[in-house]
Amino acid sequence: MTMLAVDDVHSYYGQSHVIQGASVAVEPGETVALVGRNGAGKTTLLKTIMGLVPARRGRVALAGEDITRLAPHEIARRGVTLVPEDRRIFPKLTVDENLRVATLARPGAGGHERARVLEYFPRLAERLHHTGQDLSGGEQQMLALARGFLTRPRLMLIDELSGGLMPMLVESLMEILVRINAEGVTILLVEQDLEVALALGSRCYVLDQGRIRFEGTADALRENRDIQHRYLGVA
Numbered sequence: 001m002t003m004l005a006v007d008d009v010h011s012y013y014g015q016s017h018v019i020q021g022a023s024v025a026v027e028p029g030e031t032v033a034l035v036g037r038n039g040a041g042k043t044t045l046l047k048t049i050m051g052l053v054p055a056r057r058g059r060v061a062l063a064g065e066d067i068t069r070l071a072p073h074e075i076a077r078r079g080v081t082l083v084p085e086d087r088r089i090f091p092k093l094t095v096d097e098n099l100r101v102a103t104l105a106r107p108g109a110g111g112h113e114r115a116r117v118l119e120y121f122p123r124l125a126e127r128l129h130h131t132g133q134d135l136s137g138g139e140q141q142m143l144a145l146a147r148g149f150l151t152r153p154r155l156m157l158i159d160e161l162s163g164g165l166m167p168m169l170v171e172s173l174m175e176i177l178v179r180i181n182a183e184g185v186t187i188l189l190v191e192q193d194l195e196v197a198l199a200l201g202s203r204c205y206v207l208d209q210g211r212i213r214f215e216g217t218a219d220a221l222r223e224n225r226d227i228q229h230r231y232l233g234v235a
Contacts, residue, residue, distance in 0.1 A: 018053075
């Protein structure tokens with residue numbers, strides 16, 4: 001059964017029609033990349049899936065269950081977690097406290113998952129007693145991903161993994177996402193860096209002005225210079 005099915009979804013900010021009939025499917029165990037220019041509607045589509053922006057038309061289904069009208073906390077309880085672009089860590093709490101808060105979101109999550117997360121993110125293990133506001137941008141991104149993984153999700157929605165980070169750190173985060181995906185977590189990744197998207201996504205969608213303009217394998221998008229030029233600004 002398809003893990004995530006977004007079917008002809010329309011969503012708005014006020015009177016602004018941002019998502020205009022987008023359809024996306026993600027199969028269990030896949031990593032799918034959603035790419036597009038700034039302002040294409042990528043973040044809005046993730047927020048619509050998560051229930052943060054209501055869909056006025058269309059349907060969102062998780063493993064066959066219609067979640068279109070559910071509140072964000074109800075969607076989270078069903079195993080969806082959003083790692084937002086601005087990370088949304090608790091700046092006054094320590095790394096350890098941020099991780100402990102994440103375990104409260106899913107009953108039964110605890111020591112084993114926490115130890116595994118710290119194995120994935122050894123830098124966080126070194127910074128357990130530092131507050132979120134004292135972390136570098138890369139460390140904050142690690143913490144945001146770690147918190148998301150600690151909720152034991154079926155589906156992770158990740159908004160801009162590489163945003164503002166040094167290439168070496170991005171490579172490290174990419175390796176961690178591959179490991180998380182290998183554990184059975186399905187991933188929908190919004191990413192502006194085309195190379196990161198092509199490296200991580202088995203399939204890709206291109207979004208432009210709220211509409212899906214391309215759907216296909218990463219290899220097909222890599223070879224389609226017209227789509228890259230027209231909708232992604234690649235020379």
